Amino acid sequence: MRISRRVLAAAAVIAVLPLSACGSGGDDGGSADASGKIEGDITFQTWNLRANFKPYFEGLIAEFEKQYPGTDVKWIDQPAEGYADKISADAAGGTLPDVVNVSPDLVAPLAKAGLALDLDKAARQYKKEYLPGAWAGHQIPGMSGTYAFPWYLNTGPLFYNKSLFDKAGLDPDQPPKTYDELFTAALRIAEKTDGEVATLANVPTIEDFGRYGVPLMNKEGTGFTFNDAKGVELLTKYKELYDAKALDPQALTATPESSGKKFLTGAVAMNPGSALDLGNFKKQAPNLYKNIGITDQITSTGHVNMYVMGVMVNAQTERKPAAVAFAHFVTDAEHQMSFAKQVAIFPSTAGSLDDPYFTQEDGTDETRVRVAAAQSLKTAVNYTPVLFSEQMKTELRNAVARALQGKESPKEALDNAVKACDRLLQQQG
Incomplete structure (x- = not known):
């Protein structure tokens, strides 16, 4: 996956395979046995990584x-644009590479079609090498098994503008720690600035509902549940913020990039980010950088959100021992650590986050963010359901917009979103 300012945040693009490609759930395309001599030619596909990391992968x-x-x-690198469509076409045409860089939502339709190797069967000896939450990241509701090795992870803090907090009469050294505190602070800032400064720039996404403690799916993976009382409560709170201009009026059409720009210009008081953003603040907004506050993601569950990237083995590869060995090689502790030191991502291997690189601060904000993020990742959760497709995200976003604009009540909007997402889920086969 392309590593950018919003590392992994845009990684979820569902690949819906043609119905003709669908197999029986849990079918691994033949034997899951990956024992035998490690030899032969295999293909390895990455997601827009060649431009920045060619020497790393050639050396690997x-x-x-x-x-x-x-x-x-043989290393193949595909552009970010259209990556999901490329995987879908290869899967349908029988030309899927032996080892493939995937996100959890990309692996779901491949696993359902019997094209993703079940590593709980083929490579279970490696499971203990990875963080439990990361290993679980490529498990599919309603199916047994794990369908990709976890690779790199990311998460990040909330940044806030101390000067805007101070001007609103809020303690700049005591940022919100709970949702109640966040909503109270946001209304206060909007009131004190006559609606000129919003605290948040994005509408709630599925991961926000997860962080709030909303159950997102039933355990069988057959239906969505984010329209429960707690989900309605969260959307009702956001409606209150929107009406008071504590949520940016343009949040309905905002992107991570546009939200970031609003934060840079002081139009928004808080924004999520990562260690990569600090360098951007220093260059583009030195005044903001001088007033930057850094705090933890707000969550009702005690677990922050985690983005996870994976490496999948094609269940139909003719070189299964070599493909499994290489996928493990790419994602083992040594190679994840060397990759993490080249870019602001985090390894998914057990024990790696205890390395001094992730535990020792040197007085800079960059290391402060890295250390805090590494600590939170040990118990982080990928809240976005692997079966939650791009179309479903659009349905939820549209429902949220209708509720914020007063066209539907929060409950009515979420009920309709769940119905629409359930219909799309049935179409996935």
């Missing part, structure tokens, strides 16, 4: 081929 492949004489890894 050379190291693997040296360790396993008789192997040859």
